[in-house]
Amino acid sequence: KPRLSGANKQHLKYPYLLTGVVIEDNDQVWAADITYIRMAYGFVYLMVIMDWFSRFVVAWELSTSLTADFCIRALEMALNKGLPTIFNTDQGSQFTSEDFINVLKAHRIQISMDGRGRLFDNIFTERLWRSLKYADIYIKDYHLVKEVYQGIGQYFEFYNNKRPHQSLSYRTPADVYLRAVIF
DSSP, X not given: OOOOOOOOTTSOOOOOOOTTOOOOSTTSEEEEEEEEEEETTEEEEEEEEEETTTOOEEEEEEESSOOTXXXXXXXXXXXXXXXXXXXXXXXXXXXXXXXXXXXXXXXXXXXXXXXXXXXXXXXXXXHXXXXXXXXXXXXXXXXXXXXXXXXXXXXXXXXXXXXXXXXXXXXXXXXXXXXXXXX
């Protein structure tokens, strides 16, 4: 299994800001994480940014390498849609890189990082990985990065716009994030 969250000892780490925080609105907390997607021959990396209140996938990006640039691209796409108060990640080198941190600082976003080895600090994104992998990745035999990109795009379209969530009173993430009224 690829090591996704390798820390860079020279990079500055930030404290976890979400202990005891009640999340009551969209764009209060966004979180990002990286997972790997196994293909028939090799794998690619997927980075997702999720709004924790609505569970809405704000942006995502694929890469064949673990450099910070694909994370920065996803972050810039997300910031075209909204502006969170707090941005939470793990302590992986992509998220602690100066270039990534500078984008957050330029937008005056508070930076929060999970404690080392604290999987449950980012539980909503971990749950997303499980849903994505069991509903899409494990049942499809992706061979090309282009196929993975299309498949994940379709899954996130479904996840955001059609899949009701029990924790959202059976509304979809898009209904909550975009403030749609359901009658």
